[in-house]
Amino acid sequence: MKTIQYISYLFLFILVSACGKIVDKVDNLGNYPAAGTFDDPATSGAFLSNLYGSTLSSGWPTGMAGNADEGGGIIGDGWVTTDNGTMKFWPYATIRKINILLKELPAGKVVAEVKNPMIGQAKFLRAFLYFKMVYYHGGVPIIEVPQELTDDLKVPRNSTSQCFDFILKDLDEAAALVPKKYTGNDRGRIDQAIVLAFKGRVLLYKASPQFNPANPYDNAHWATAYTANKAAKDFLDANGYGLLEDFSKVFETKGHKENILSVIYVNPAKTNGRAEDGVRPLSESKNSTGLDQPTWGMAEAFPMKDGKKPGDPSSAYAYNPQTFWLNRDPRFDATMVWNGSVYELSGIKGRRQYTMSAIAKSMDAFGFIIQGENHYRTGLYTRKGIMEELPSTQVTLNDVDWPEIRYAEVLFNYAETANETGKPAEALQVLKDIRKRAGIEAGGDGMYGLKAGMTRVELRQAILDEKRVEFMFEGQRFWDLRRHRMLNVLNGMRKYGVMATKVNGLAYDQVTPTEIGKANRFELLPQDFTYEIVELITNGPKQMVMPDKYYFFPIQLSNINQNPNLKQNKDWGGDFDPTLH
Template sequence: MKNIIYKPWLTKGLALLFCLGLSLSACNNVLEDVDDLSNYPAQGTFDDEQTVNAYLSALYSSTFSGWPLNFGNYSNESGGIIGSDWITENNGTMKFWPYDIIRRVNIMLEELPAGQIPTEDQVEMEAQAKFIRAYLYFKMVYYHGGVPIITKPQDLEDNLNVSRNSTAECFDFIISDLDHAIANLPGRYEGGEFGKIDQATARAFKGRVLLYKASPQFNPSNPYDNGYWEDAYQANTQAKEFLDANGYGLLENYTDVFETSQHKENIFSVVYVDPVKTNGRGEDAVRPLSESKNATGGDQPIWALAEAFPMKDGKMPGDPTSAYTYDLQSFWENRDPRFEATLVWNGAAYPLSGKTDRRQYTMSNIALPVDAFGYIIQGESHYRTGLYCRKGIMEELSQELVNTNDVDWPEIRYAEILFNFAESANETGHTNEAFKVLKDIRQRAGIEPGDDGNFGLNDGMSREEMRETILHEKFIEMAFEGQRFWDLRRHRMLDRLDGMRKYGIMATKLNGKAYNEVTPEDINAANNYNLMPDDFTYEVVELITNGPTQMSMPEKYYFFPIQLSHIDRNTNLEQNIGWEGGTFDPTL
């Protein structure tokens, strides 16, 4: 059971906010609806430290969410086909327009200096607010490109028909807010203050922002030789050095990253505490339904992800130089330890709900029907893959308490900073620094170092080979953490998803017997968890056989459209090029 620390600064602040009636949800989007622009916090809100913290806590809650459940459906991590017309100008898919929250941030920044809180106590509050604003603007920019920069709370008498700022102007604005946060926040919050934005958070996030700015997404005509890569390298170098100096680093045990709290790898976390705030992981949707409640099917791994994990010596499955022979019929054997830490397969030990000897089965007529993956269950192939996700699951929770999971969500963790550093190092000629990152990641994972100490990695990789290796390593290290789709998109590699079909791994026979030939004795053996993975025969099967069967990721998805309803209300907003009527260029 993980160590739980109560967070009074967050939970008491939110409670006070609503007790005072300072509801902030009524402020509508200032760029589409002006009905509530006169809605302002109550007089005196910014005169008292407790009410300011309540206001700030509400901004945290509105901005930072938990695990990105099912986001792997958009890439090659989990099941689900993204068909054509997934994103349109009219629908709400992949639209991000949080000007209601930004208005609240701007209110705080405007009113706080005029309040009665001592100036020296305002500094950290203002810096946290500016980080939140930078975070929101950054997400808008990587969704849509340049957007209107609003720094004051708009009123009814203001001109609300604002135009989009250029993408370059938006990046400058984001970096300015982050630099302010870096200059005015303490190095690291710990103990009861853990979960608050600090200098470590701001430095790490600045590295992420500048990595995106340098990326092919924003620089299609000069994807890897533009000058922004040097900026990204410098920022990520500074972030890594600061984090190292302040006690951050990789945990020794990979699974502890997701099952313990307040550790040295979590730089910025969304904190969950039972019973105040729970189920950020969505464990009730990720577990097999036989050990869950209400629904399941979330984050179901596909065969492409299983294939991506190397063997224990770091070589890919089937590589003739590997010390380990790979066979589909024993695909789980001798794999990178992160394979077992991330995936659950047919017959694997999965001790949920206090059942210490429990094994997970997926074969039809052997598994419980709600967990099975087979040809005979109508619609089943759409929601089952033959694999389940183990990452972030609190296995000790009973079925009745499954939604009390309070594992913190690591919004920014040290491993990501290492990958950001490695990418920018590789693109600026520091290949050896990138290579060391990969070895550090693999060493922590438990991969064997080999005689050459390279953990299965090839010496002398070219810049392009190193780029691919970094992206692949991040794919498996950060599976189901909401990174893969965005990584492919910012590298303009969505063509790797376009036209992709998705597959699962099906247990088709038990000791040579098909599903309709199993005996009561076989079922009894399963009920007692006596069947092992190698008692079964496996086939790779396509998941979706009716309706859309192939992923659709057109070129125009590198920048999502501004929702048409926003443009209808504000004719000064230009649509992105590539979308109907689009004239705005979102690239740099």
């Protein structure tokens, strides 16, 4: 028991520090480890920790919102090519390290009660990497052993179906080897809760229109995906997971019941997974800004307090773009920052964020006359994942955990599969639960603003719309649209922001010291301004370009040149079919 506890503390230390004498003993982890590495629990643990760092190192997908309809940024023509590295994923160096552990650790002298969970964690990490390759590219070469220079390295691609089978086999074997739930100093390690939740995600993709264009919603994979996601939900419910009662606390506290797989950040050893220095307005940041700024379309996606869409005549709340922040879904206040709203960055009590030219500080403004203005300004900011108390000089010390999988995602996965397998009541209940937690009013009919008697197609869209709001800036939206073969939503899209053009009737070039003084004292309120909805300002492309060939990205040409047995995807000059044909 002491040995297991020692490894637990060691794991967390190495995971967040990536340094120390134990790591040194493993030598260069890119090479084959020294003899005896897997006879010792400490060096085995160090090797495994390095794999975690290589596999789950990305943190918050900051900037990904610009690829979809959430954030500023325009994806123009030629974004992805066979030559560039955009949207390419080929982690075979890390897979080789995982295969080394899976070959050597079973034969090592580490006791079974310690090494078996390590083997299970490594199998999960391998499945995690293969799954990402598959939803990027389709089928890829399956390599289960550490290749040597004497081996035939020119391995052909396996079919997409074979890759899914391989991924699911690894996940099932991982689930049999890891405990039900890690807590305390073990939090962040792969356990059964993580494996089952992730398996549900994998099977959701396998059933999706992306992989089944000829039969997008009636293929047999949906039933398998439903069974897996319901099993994951039931397991999580039985083991203390669930929706956190307060949505605003999901990203402000650690180790709570909603986070299933967390990438843990700890100041000062491992920080800034949120890239807060790029997300904050420049006046309270350092050297950078412009990431994850919500578009006007994203602002309008949030419902009103009664769950109705803005402007819906049946809503109890009137909607006016001049007071767009009033009476909205509480998640709007929890995640959005608009002109004149309270945003207490650097711990400044009562601080309000301004975005009007001549009123806002530094480059915080969104206006036609600002030097250096570009399409990343939208007139909106976000508070999701931001540690507002940090001063600008310490903005890179943000150590908010990245929730790679949280309970709400499992609910949405379960809802999608329920809807596609003839169980609309189960899917609708998920939406009600999500909206209830958000603080939306139930209404006299208990529908939380949702339409009664929705068709399968309507409920499918309602799930996607709700997830767009719930997971804003968590890197889900682009992949959800792609998974449903709905890139047409983005293709040709123009993006807009909300510009404060007047304050108390005065344009930017009429502003007096009185207004500036009020702004400096944070006395100007959102309703003191006049707003216009304007297209994002850019010298580059103005429309999004998302062709159908982006449903599967190409293998990078440099990899094909190294291995002529790799076939390119059929929409990229080759004849490999990445679907489950």
